[in-house]
Structure formats: C-alpha cells, structure tokens
Amino acid sequence: MTTTxxxxxxxxxxxxxxxxxxxxxxxxxxGKIAFLQLRDGSAFFQGVVLKNAVSEEVFATxxxxxxxxxxxxxxTIHEDSRxxxxxxxxxxxxxxxxxxxxxxxxxxxHGIEFLLDHRHLWLRSKRQFAIQQIRNEMIRATYEFFNNExxxxxxxxxLTGSAPEGTTELFETEYFDKPAxxxxxxxxxxxxxxMAYGKVFTFGPVFRAEKSKTRRHLTEFWMIxxxxxxxxxxxxxxxxxxxxxxxxxxxxDNCEYELTLIDRDIDTLKKYTKTPFPRIRYDEAxxxxxKANFDVKWGDDFGSPEESYLSEQFEQPVFVLNYPKAxxxxxxxxxxxxxxxxxxxxxxxxEGYGEIIGGSEREVDYDKLKAxxxxxxxxxxxxxxxxxxxxxxxxxxxxxxxGFERAITWICHxxxxxxxxxxxxxxxxxxx
Numbered sequence: 001m002t003t004t005x006x007x008x009x010x011x012x013x014x015x016x017x018x019x020x021x022x023x024x025x026x027x028x029x030x031g032k033i034a035f036l037q038l039r040d041g042s043a044f045f046q047g048v049v050l051k052n053a054v055s056e057e058v059f060a061t062x063x064x065x066x067x068x069x070x071x072x073x074x075x076t077i078h079e080d081s082r083x084x085x086x087x088x089x090x091x092x093x094x095x096x097x098x099x100x101x102x103x104x105x106x107x108x109x110h111g112i113e114f115l116l117d118h119r120h121l122w123l124r125s126k127r128q129f130a131i132q133q134i135r136n137e138m139i140r141a142t143y144e145f146f147n148n149e150x151x152x153x154x155x156x157x158x159l160t161g162s163a164p165e166g167t168t169e170l171f172e173t174e175y176f177d178k179p180a181x182x183x184x185x186x187x188x189x190x191x192x193x194x195m196a197y198g199k200v201f202t203f204g205p206v207f208r209a210e211k212s213k214t215r216r217h218l219t220e221f222w223m224i225x226x227x228x229x230x231x232x233x234x235x236x237x238x239x240x241x242x243x244x245x246x247x248x249x250x251x252x253d254n255c256e257y258e259l260t261l262i263d264r265d266i267d268t269l270k271k272y273t274k275t276p277f278p279r280i281r282y283d284e285a286x287x288x289x290x291k292a293n294f295d296v297k298w299g300d301d302f303g304s305p306e307e308s309y310l311s312e313q314f315e316q317p318v319f320v321l322n323y324p325k326a327x328x329x330x331x332x333x334x335x336x337x338x339x340x341x342x343x344x345x346x347x348x349x350x351e352g353y354g355e356i357i358g359g360s361e362r363e364v365d366y367d368k369l370k371a372x373x374x375x376x377x378x379x380x381x382x383x384x385x386x387x388x389x390x391x392x393x394x395x396x397x398x399x400x401x402x403g404f405e406r407a408i409t410w411i412c413h414x415x416x417x418x419x420x421x422x423x424x425x426x427x428x429x430x431x432x
Contacts, residue, residue: 141250156186307354359400
C-alpha cells in the first residue's frame with residue numbers, strides 16, 4: 001500500500017513511491033513533459049509528469065489542470081538541487097478531488113487592496129504561507145520560553161468595564177444595561193495573576209480604536225503580556241531580551257525554508273540572538289534626535305519616524321529607558337530621584353522597525369497609586385479591585401507587553417503589519 005506523506009517529509013522518502021494530497025499553484029508544459037507546482041500546506045515543490053512514463057489519460061489530465069485544483073498525486077520522490085525545497089516528485093498518477101475555475105489570484109501582479117479583498121485565498125500563496133508558518137513557530141516558541149521560565153498562562157477577559165491605558169481609544173459595546181469595552185490589554189488582570197501565582201503571561205487578542213493608517217497599526221492584534229511578582233525593572237529587561245533572542249533563534253532553527261521563501265537574511269537575524277541589548281535613557285534619545293534635526297523636545301512622545309531613526313542607530317534591539325510621566329499610563333513606578341519620569345522601557349527593533357515592547361515596574365504603594373489614578377481623571381470605582389492588589393501583601397512587580405504582529409513584521413522584514421496576521425483588521429477593513 002502506498003504511503004501518504006506531506007511535502008515537508010519528502011526527504012525521508014527519496015526513491016520511494018508515495019501519495020500526496022495537494023493543490024496546484026501553477027503549471028507549465030512543453031511537448032512531452034508537464035511541470036506542476038504543488039502545495040499541501042506544509043511546503044511547496046514540483047511534480048514532473050513525463051508523457052512516456054504515464055498513461056495518456058494521466059498526461060491529458062496534467063495538461064488540463066487549472067490553478068488551485070485539488071488532487072491526490074502518486075509518484076516517486078527525487079532530489080532536486082535546483083529548488084529551494086530540494087526535492088520533487090515524478091508523477092505516475094493524478095486523481096482530481098476538486099476542480100477550480102477562474103481562480104482570481106493569478107501569477108501576475110495584483111494591487112494590495114485586491115489581495116486584501118481576497119485574503120481568504122491570498123493566504124495560499126508562497127509568501128503568505130511562509131509568514132504564517134513563522135508566526136506559528138513564534139507562538140510555539142513563546143509557550144516554550146515562558147514555560148521554561150516558570151510562568152503559567154493566564155487568560156484575561158476580552159470584555160472589560162474600564163480601560164487599562166486610560167484612553168478613549170476603545171471599542172464600546174452594550175453589556176446588558178451597562179457599557180463595556182473590548183480589552184486594550186490584559187495587564188491589570190495579569191498583575192492580579194502575578195500576586196496569586198508569581199509569574200504569569202497572557203497571550204490573546206486586544207483592540208485599539210486608533211484612527212491610524214500607519215504600517216504599524218491594526219485595530220485588532222495579539223499581545224504577549226508577562227507579569228512578574230518580586231521583580232524589579234532591571235530583572236524584567238533581562239527576561240525581555242532573553243525572550244526576543246529565544247524567539248529569533250527558534251525561527252532560525254526551525255524556519256530556514258520559510259525564511260528563504262521571503263528572502264530574509266539569516267545572518268542579519270543571528271545578530272539579534274546575542275544579549276544583552278543596548279540601553280539608552282529617554283533623555284539620551286531626545287539628544288540623539290535633536291542632533292539629527294528632528295523637531296522634538298523633552299516631554300514629547302516618539303512617533304514612527306523618531307523610533308525608526310533611533311532603532312537604525314543600533315545593530316541590535318535597543319531599550320529606551322524612563323520616559324516622562326505625562327506620556328505614560330498611571331500604573332508605573334516613579335523613578336527615584338526624579339519627579340518627572342517613570343521606571344519604564346520601550347524596546348525598539350532594529351532596521352527601522354521601532355517599538356515592539358513596552359514595559360515598566362509597577363507602582364506598589366496604595367496611596368500613591370490611588371493619587372496617580374485620580375491625577376489621570378479616572379474613576380476610582382472602576383479601579384477599586386486593582387487597588388486591592390496594593391492592600392493585601394503588595395510586592396515589587398514588573399511586566400511588559402509585546403505586540404506580536406510587530407515582532408513578526410520585524411523578524412520577517414515585512415513592509416506592513418497586515419501580512420503578519422491571517423485576517424487583518426484596520427480602520428478601513430473588517431472583512432473578509
């Protein structure tokens with residue numbers, strides 16, 4: 001009985017007859033030979049159909065196949081040094097499973113809006129396949145890293161009654177007879193988890209009603225948000241840089257094929273596996289930007305141009321430490337000896353990609369946190385439960401949030417976050 005395999009396992013079946021369930025991505029033929037470009041969800045490779053090696057019916061079928069026809073291919077695996085994948089199949093039989101006519105995404109160039117309108121089909125392309133495989137590896141590596149570090153995963157609610165960041169950029173919905181919001185962050189709930197379990201991480205979708213059209217913004221995206229009890233900011237920074245280095249190394253180790261499909265330079269990625277990462281203060285960053293003729297002053301937040309410039313000055317990701325209080329959320333710990341800055345850090349990815357992590361040490365004193373909530377004009381009633389964490393055994397604790405799509409965009413060297421998630425949500429797009 002012929003063994004059914006996946007394309008990615010072809011190396012283990014050289015010179016064996018196998019079956020593969022696949023789709024046709026493209027084909028070309030000339031006289032007595034047909035070349036079928038095949039995919040099965042695990043990899044892409046070529047099927048070769050020789051007229052003198054198959055029946056007339058099989059060869060006729062091969063020449064009549066249309067793009068994205070599904071089929072079961074029978075044939076023998078051979079090495080193919082000319083391809084990225086390194087193997088091909090010499091076809092002996094083709095059994096069509098599902099026909100395909102007038103597939104809209106052809107091998108020609110298409111505009112981005114057309115491709116996004118057909119995102120459900122665009123995902124089948126070689127580039128999108130590679131990006132989503134890398135995303136999947138980063139998810140797997142995330143669980144491995146935090147499990148190895150003694151964290152447990154905690155799932156915060158998506159429907160909330162308040163805004164952790166204290167902004168108005170919320171998606172509001174009616175929760176029976178009360179207003180509710182789609183979560184901006186799981187952080188506050190993760191802090192409660194850290195007081196119960198020591199070290200936790202959340203990983204799930206969050207929502208920001210930002211009317212932004214930049215390449216770095218989605219309205220729905222995924223966040224990794226670890227929170228650690230009995231931990232100061234310097235220790236948190238080590239966790240952050242080790243996590244990033246682990247993610248990159250895992251992609252290098254397990255996604256070499258996918259990286260070649262998107263032409264990502266692996267030697268460049270290897271530089272990001274070395275720790276520690278450089279650190280500069282916000283004060284220094286302002287000086288660097290002013291010397292480069294950016295129109296910024298102390299107290300300004302950084303936008304994409306400023307973050308891109310700063311990140312381009314370093315070969316590794318760089319931490320920018322201790323931002324002004326006025327541009328950061330209420331829950332952060334004030335810096336000792338300064339009345340205008342918090343103990344916090346953003347991690348900027350190199351190659352101009354900017355912020356991928358934001359984190360801080362948290363305020364632990366009940367009265368001070370209460371004052372900071374009031375100073376931001378927020379409702380004490382909404383944060384009563386959060387203040388409880390400072391009443392019953394408060395401890396130093398720190399945490400951070402990584403925008404998962406931003407990290408994927410950087411590691412894959414993409415132009416826009418929209419390719420880093422299967423179905424992107426932006427201010428002008430909520431379908432398919």
